[in-house]
Amino acid sequence: MTETEAVRAVSLRKTYGSGSAAIVALDDVTLTLARGTVAALLGPSGSGKSTLIKALGFVSPADSGEVFFEGRPVVKDGTALADLSRLRRKHLGFVFQKANLTSFLTARENVEIACEFGGKAMGRQRARELLQYLDVAHRENSYPETLSGGEQQRVAIARALANEPSLILADEPTAALDSVRSRNVMELFRKVAHERGAAVLVVTHDHRALDIFDVLHEMEDGRIRPSSHVVAHGQQPRQPL
Amino acid sequence: MNLAMRDVRRHLARFIGTAAGLGLLLTVVIAMQGIYAGMVDDATILTRAMRANLWLVQRDTRGPFAEGSRLDPSIEARAAAVPGVRRARPYTYQLIQREHRGAVMRIALVGLGWPDDPGSSLPLVRGRYLLQPHGEVIVDASLGLGIGESLVLAGEPYRIVGHTKNALTSGGDSVAFMSVADAQLIALDQPAEALLLERQRVVERLRRTDLGRGQPALEDLATDPRWRAPTLASPPLAAILVDTDPHRVAEVQSQLRSWGDVSVYTQAEEEALLLGGVVQRARMQIGLFTVILTLTAAVIVMMVMYNLTLEKTHDLAVLKLMGAPRTRLAGMVLQQAWLLGALGYALAHLAGQVAFPMFPRRVLITSTIAVLAPLATFVIVTLASMLGLHHVLRIDPARALEG
Numbered sequence: 180m181t182e183t184e185a186v187r188a189v190s191l192r193k194t195y196g197s198g199s200a201a202i203v204a205l206d207d208v209t210l211t212l213a214r215g216t217v218a219a220l221l222g223p224s225g226s227g228k229s230t231l232i233k234a235l236g237f238v239s240p241a242d243s244g245e246v247f248f249e250g251r252p253v254v255k256d257g258t259a260l261a262d263l264s265r266l267r268r269k270h271l272g273f274v275f276q277k278a279n280l281t282s283f284l285t286a287r288e289n290v291e292i293a294c295e296f297g298g299k300a301m302g303r304q305r306a307r308e309l310l311q312y313l314d315v316a317h318r319e320n321s322y323p324e325t326l327s328g329g330e331q332q333r334v335a336i337a338r339a340l341a342n343e344p345s346l347i348l349a350d351e352p353t354a355a356l357d358s359v360r361s362r363n364v365m366e367l368f369r370k371v372a373h374e375r376g377a378a379v380l381v382v383t384h385d386h387r388a389l390d391i392f393d394v395l396h397e398m399e400d401g402r403i404r405p406s407s408h409v410v411a412h413g414q415q416p417r418q419p420l
Numbered sequence: 421m422n423l424a425m426r427d428v429r430r431h432l433a434r435f436i437g438t439a440a441g442l443g444l445l446l447t448v449v450i451a452m453q454g455i456y457a458g459m460v461d462d463a464t465i466l467t468r469a470m471r472a473n474l475w476l477v478q479r480d481t482r483g484p485f486a487e488g489s490r491l492d493p494s495i496e497a498r499a500a501a502v503p504g505v506r507r508a509r510p511y512t513y514q515l516i517q518r519e520h521r522g523a524v525m526r527i528a529l530v531g532l533g534w535p536d537d538p539g540s541s542l543p544l545v546r547g548r549y550l551l552q553p554h555g556e557v558i559v560d561a562s563l564g565l566g567i568g569e570s571l572v573l574a575g576e577p578y579r580i581v582g583h584t585k586n587a588l589t590s591g592g593d594s595v596a597f598m599s600v601a602d603a604q605l606i607a608l609d610q611p612a613e614a615l616l617l618e619r620q621r622v623v624e625r626l627r628r629t630d631l632g633r634g635q636p637a638l639e640d641l642a643t644d645p646r647w648r649a650p651t652l653a654s655p656p657l658a659a660i661l662v663d664t665d666p667h668r669v670a671e672v673q674s675q676l677r678s679w680g681d682v683s684v685y686t687q688a689e690e691e692a693l694l695l696g697g698v699v700q701r702a703r704m705q706i707g708l709f710t711v712i713l714t715l716t717a718a719v720i721v722m723m724v725m726y727n728l729t730l731e732k733t734h735d736l737a738v739l740k741l742m743g744a745p746r747t748r749l750a751g752m753v754l755q756q757a758w759l760l761g762a763l764g765y766a767l768a769h770l771a772g773q774v775a776f777p778m779f780p781r782r783v784l785i786t787s788t789i790a791v792l793a794p795l796a797t798f799v800i801v802t803l804a805s806m807l808g809l810h811h812v813l814r815i816d817p818a819r820a821l822e823g
Contacts, residue, residue, distance in 0.1 A: 238741060238818045267817075268743025279820055281735045283423075283430035292421055296743050302421075322430065338742075 183213040184250060185346045185378035186235055191244035193230050193401075204230040205241055206401035214345060217372040217379040219389060222398035228382045229350060231398065235380065236271055236348045237263040249345060268296045272339030272377070274349035278331035280323035286310060286334045287319035290341050297342025309337040313367065329360040336367055340375065347371065349381040358387060365391045423739075423748070424755035427732070438724055439760050443767025445717045447775065450768055450793050452710040454776060454783035459702060461784050463590035463694045466530070467687060470511070471541040472661035473669045475685045476676060482693045483683075484513045484658035485590070491657045495682060496533070499660050502675050504668035509533035509661040512603045515593060518573065525563065526593040531603030533661075539582070539597050547582030553599050558582035560594040562782075571596075574606045590699045592781045604655040619643050714796070722804035725757050729808035733815060740817035753808045761801035765794050 193205040204227045212218055212235075222228050233239035234246065237254065246254040248270065253261045272293075280289045287306045294302035310316040313333040315326075323331055332352060339347050349368065353361035365381070365388040372379040372393070381392070389395060397404040428435045466485065467475070475484075476491065476499060483489020493510065500508040512531030517524060532539055538549040539558050547567045550556045557578040559565055570577040578598065587595040605615070622642045626632030632639070660682075664672045669686065676684045685693065695703070729736075736749055776783035 233818055236741075239816075264740075264743050264745065266743070267741065268745075271743075273741055273820070275738075275820065279734070279738045281738060283427040283732075283735065288421060288426065292423070292739070292744075293742055295421055296745075 183215060185212050185214045185248070187211045187247040188231075188235060188241075189245045189247070191231070191234055191241040191246070193227075193234065193241040203401045205234065205244075208241075208244070208398075208401070208403055210235075210396065210403060212346065212378040212380055214378045215372055215376045216393040217369045217381065217391065218394040218396060219392040220380055220382045220396050220398065221384070221386075221389075226398040227401040228398050230401075232348050232350050232380070232382055235346070236273060237266055269298065269342060270345045272342065272344035272347040274332070274335050274339050274347065274352045276351040276354045278323065278326075278328075278335040280326075280331055280334055280338070282323055285320050285322055286315060286326065286330075289323070289334055290337045293338045293341035299342060302341075305341065306337070309340055310334065312340075313337045328356050329363070332356065332360075332364050333367070336364070336371070340371060340377075343375075344377055347377050347379045349379065351382050351384065353383065353385055353388075361385055362388050362391075369393075422755070423752040424759065427752070428756065428759065435760070436763070438728075439763035440767055442717070442721060442724070442760060442764030443771060445713075445720060446764050446768035446793075446797060447771040449710065449713045449717055450772055450785070450789065451776065451779070451783055452706060452713055453789050453793070454772075454785050455779070455781050456703065456706040456710060457786045457789060458782035458784035459590060459699050459706065460695060461586070461786075462588040462592065462782060463699045464691045465587060466513075466528075466589065466595065467690045467694065469542050469584075469587065470661055471663075472509070472687065473664045474662040474673055474676065475687070475690045476660040476662060476682045477658070477685065479681050479683050481683060484511070485690075486693045489658050491660060491682065493655075493657055496657070496660050498679075499662050499676065502672055504665050504672040504675075505662055506665055507536060507663040509537045509663075510600045510657045511659040511661050512600050512607070512655075513658045514603070514607050515589075516573070516606065520565075520571065526591075527559075527563070528589045528593050528595045529603050529606060530595055530597045531600035531658075532597055534599035534601075537661075542582075542584050542587070542597060544582050545585045547580070549582060550597070550599060551581070554602055555579060556581045556598065557602070558584060558597040560584045560587040560596070562586075562588065563594045563596070576602075576605070578602070586782060586784075588782060590694060590702075600657070608655055714800070718800045718804055721757075721760070721801055722807050725753070725760070725801070725805045725808040726811065728756065729753055729811050733811070734819065736812055737815050737817055737819040740815060741820040746813060749812050750809050753805050753812055754802070757801040757805035757808070758798065761797045764801075765797045768793075 188208060188210045191205045191208040195202045195204055208231060220228050220231065234241045240254045240257045240259065243256045245252055248266065253266065281292070284292060287310060290306035290309055291302045294305050299305055307316060307319060310319050313336055315330050315333045318326055318330055326334065353364050356364060368379045368381055369391050371377055476495060477483035477489040478491055481487050481489045496508050496510050499505060510531065510533040514529050515526065516529055517526045519525065532550065534550050534553050538551065540549050542558060544558070545561065547558070550558065555576070555578055557571060557580055559580050561583045565571060565580050567580055567583065569580050571580060589595060619642055623639050626638055626642060662672065673684050673686065676682060739749060772785070
């Protein structure tokens with residue numbers, strides 16, 4: 180384990196179906212995500228990106244292989260070695276293609292509930308701070324359906340940050356946004372990674388914003404392509420959460 | 421943060437609408453239970469109001485309510501002479517149907533042995549007991565007749581002097597209490613003039629005899645309203661009510677049972693005859709209907725709760741993905757079910773307060789119903805939420821990632 184390692188996947192393999200209908204979604208995937216970096220996960224549909232996100236997010240474990248979180252083995256060969264629900268609650272943040280905000284909670288409450296799950300004190304205050312940080316504080320009492328797509332995504336990011344996560348997983352977070360808002364959101368991830376020291380993995384098809392990422396990973400047929408590389412601009416100094 | 425309340429707040433109108441629907445359903449369930457209880461109470465109130473230790477009726481009959489009973493009036497004096505008997509009272513019972521102010525009125529006429537029994541054991545809510553042997557009647561308030569009004573029966577006016585509450589027969593007919601003589605007068609529809617003339621004739625005959633001339637007090641006896649003119653048919657009684665010394669009920673009952681012309685029932689046995697015979701079928705019908713309604717309510721609540729949970733599947737998957745403890749999400753479903761039940765029951769209670777008095781049959785909310793109904797509602801909504809809970813526990817957090 181390196182000092183900045185957030186999550187490390189080793190030889191992950193996942194197959195859907197069986198026999199001749201079996202589809203290999205992950206095929207010997209090994210990947211490390213470091214804190215303070217924002218990484219992109221590229222690849223065509225069906226290449227295994229979402230399956231990898233689920234495995235790294237401890238939502239749907241791989242059939243074989245190991246996942247380490249901050250150096251500790253958490254999943255091995257499909258078996259949980261820790262309380263995965265607690266791990267998600269305390270250390271992970273998710274951002275989805277659609278904002279997926281809880282429809283019956285206001286913007287602030289969506290963030291506040293994540294603070295509460297993560298055991299953070301002063302949840303309301305922290306939620307307000309995060310909304311302010313993401314420039315949506317003026318909509319704190321609005322319900323998700325009344326927010327614009329961009330506002331919803333910013334609230335979703337605030338929610339993902341609520342528990343001061345070590346790892347943020349974002350699955351096509353800008354798919355529903357126009358190019359300007361899309362870039363804004365990507366820059367927000369970069370800001371979060373660099374200022375707050377989280378490891379951020381973003382699944383994206385949007386090649387216009389690749390210059391924002393520190394690391395690019397490309398998947399094809401369930402494998403990470405060897406051409407994955409570190410982007411030249413490097414990391415910014417970390418700030419405490 | 422209370423997720424259940426947040427969800428309710430967001431969908432308040434729909435939640436209240438659902439609670440109102442449940443409330444109406446519970447109103448019907450409670451009404452059926454109340455009608456059932458009312459029927460049982462109505463069936464026994466007539467016997468309880470008389471406060472007699474023993475009921476003497478025609479031999480081998482289940483009278484006077486379950487079937488007709490005809491007793492010779494002389495049995496009253498015979499019963500009163502039995503050791504341990506403190507008092508024997510005549511009792512008549514008949515159903516009549518008359519028109520009053522253009523409306524059909526069904527009345528159960530109960531004859532009381534005035535003056536020994538002026539109706540002092542009756543649960544009066546207004547007015548007084550019978551002070552006159554003739555022309556006075558105590559009626560149930562449900563008849564809608566006011567104190568001081570007159571009710572014309574068999575051509576004679578009867579002034580209403582008292583009101584009872586909930587004195588009804590098992591068939592729901594209101595009960596009127598009057599003297600045995602008046603009740604028999606109505607039963608035989610004999611004009612009072614005929615009785616007075618007959619009594620006068622007896623007095624005249626007495627005066628023509630040595631006995632009558634020698635004992636003028638016999639004339640008073642002949643004109644006593646309790647006395648029946650011998651030339652007219654001596655109407656039978658429906659029952660004789662026997663009050664015994666305390667602790668001698670069994671002894672007196674045993675003695676009376678040895679008589680060849682009567683059957684003897686205790687208060688409890690008389691009630692059992694009523695419940696076992698007259699109202700048994702109706703009880704079973706209403707009881708089964710209540711069970712079906714309760715099950716229907718449970719299934720409807722279950723489907724409502726399930727649908728409410730189903731609609732939130734994606735939200736719940738997201739919350740699960742965020743690491744929400746299962747107990748927190750299960751608690752949300754349960755709290756909503758309980759809130760729905762509490763709100764539904766409160767609405768049912770209010771609806772009952774307004775609607776039940778308007779029912780043609782008495783809806784009796786007993787203390788048992790008052791305690792069991794909210795408890796049953798709690799159990800029903802808890803059980804009904806199980807399907808929703810099962811769904812919540814099975815939601816795969818990965819669904820949140822499926823867009």
